[in-house]
Amino acid sequence: MVSDSAGVRIVVNPDGDFADRSVRWTVSEAPEVAIGDQAGDDAYLFDRIMGIDRLTDGRWVVADMGSSQIRWFDSEGRHLQSAGSRGEGPGEFFQVMGLTRLAGDTLLVDDARTRTHMLDESGEFIGESAVTGSPVGERTDPTGVLRDGTVVAATTSAFPQRLTSPHPMTRSYHRARLARGEGSGFQLEVLDTIGRWDLRVLVPGWNESSQRVRFEEGLQVALLGDGLVVADPMRFEVRTVSVDGELCSISRFEWTPDPVTDADVERKRDEYIHQGGESGSEVSPQLLQQRSEIADSWEISDHMPAFSEVIVDRLDHIWLREYVPNEPTAGSWIQTPLDPVRWLVLSPDGEVVAGVETPARFSPRVIGEDFIAGLHRDEMEVEYVHAYSLTRH
Missing domain, CATH: 1.20.5 (Single alpha-helices involved in coiled-coils or other helix-helix interfaces)
Incomplete structure (x- = not known):
């Protein structure tokens, strides 16, 4: 059912069953591209992959925390070049946390200690910049780019180590201006705020330590074309917000949550x-x-969430990953499920269009029109980049 309320599109999906879908998109049984190895050339050995993307010319780019490198591979997975090493000087990363692809395949690399590096499409370092204009004492990092090229940065509230009462953990999303200066410098300046949301509420635990509520998934926020997706796993609700912070749509599901x-x-x-x-x-x-x-x-939460992750693909479809209680996983920074995973796919305006199952030991990071790529871990927990073909029926 679709309705409109004061210019806000409201969609009520009658069925949120991840298993029983009349339309199913399919992922190939074997990866079409596999990058990585258990031993041998260091260029194919990964240790804590933090980012994966496919560039406009078909190359793959991978951010690896363990080696403090950004690595480029051709469309078939052959290594082309690497950039970076561990350190705090020019062309070095203290700790690689992720990457963002800009227009022209320029990359922003999120480094720990609030530094952001820029590399051009050929892998050359352009420079580094701290994010300016963010609140004092709070960390701000680039999170992605909207369709019109606007850079979005996120500020996460300080994490309290001790609590005597519940405390919200909040995150603000901002429009940011990226300006390349003369020489090797550039500036990433926070301009205005799109929105601020409480991701979850932290509660006091043992010895007044800060902890999350068990069996609870916090609010999920992702970039969507010209705005944001704000998804609530505990209510099975997905909202879209414009870059000006205005509510555009609400997608709800008729759903009976499972008790804990x-x-x-x-x-x-x-x-x-x-x-x-x-x-x-x-x-x-x-x-x-x-x-x-x-x-x-x-x-302990009184009920289970509906989903545990949100990914927006390059066609602005919204992917919701089914929540599995006590799910067996491998890895730490980016966990990979040991079993296949089911997803619901919504159209950009919130209607269910398909169901998808992704392979075991695989965590998607980027989804294109006809591919889905991400992190794979084998039985020895060796990391790889796997890219599968995706058929949208």
Whole structure:
């Protein structure tokens, strides 16, 4: 059902079932491009992939935290060149956190310590800049580019280490101006704010430590063409907002959420307490006891979320990843599910158009008209870039 209220398009989808879809898009069984190896040439060895994109000429670009490098590969996955090394000098990265592709295949590389680097389409460093105009004490990073070339930056509120009462964790999204100066410099300046949202509420836990509510997924925000998608997994609701911050559409689902059961809590508690020690070391009885006390302090959601991730593809379709409680995963920074994953795909205005299943051990990072690419981990947790063909029926 579609209606209009004061210029806001409202869509009520009668069915939010991820499994039973009459229209299904398909992902190829095997990747058409596979980049990476378990041993050999360092250019194909990855350690904490933080960003993947495909450039307009078909090249692939990968941001790797472990090597502090940006690497380029041809359309078939052959290494072309690498840029960067660990450090804090010119042409060096302190810690690669992600990348953003601009017009002309220029790249912004998000570095820790609030630095942003710019590289041109040939991989040459243009310069670096701290983001200016952001609130003091809060970290601001570029998150993407809108269809008209506007750079969007996000500011995340400071994370409290200790709490005595619930505290919202907020994020603001801003329009930013990117200006290349003379020589090797450029400026990324925050201009105005598109919107500010509470992503989740942190609660006091063991020894007044800050913690999240278990079995709760926070608000998800992603860039959509000429605005933003703001999706609420706990309400199964997706909103679109213009670059001026005006609400454009609301997509809701008729949905009966699954309750969180005692068995769900006990399984999560057991996994947390008995997880291995750092670098595979044995866990001491004292640490086991501390983990048990921490688990006793957890606050538990009364129901499960509907989805756990939002991705917007290059055709502005909105992909919602089905939430799986206690889902087995591999990795830390970007986790990969050990089982296949189901997605619902919405049109840019919020109507369900298809269902999709992505392969096991794969986390999508970029979705084009006819491909879906992302991070793959094998049984030994070796990282690869896999790109599959995508058929939109």
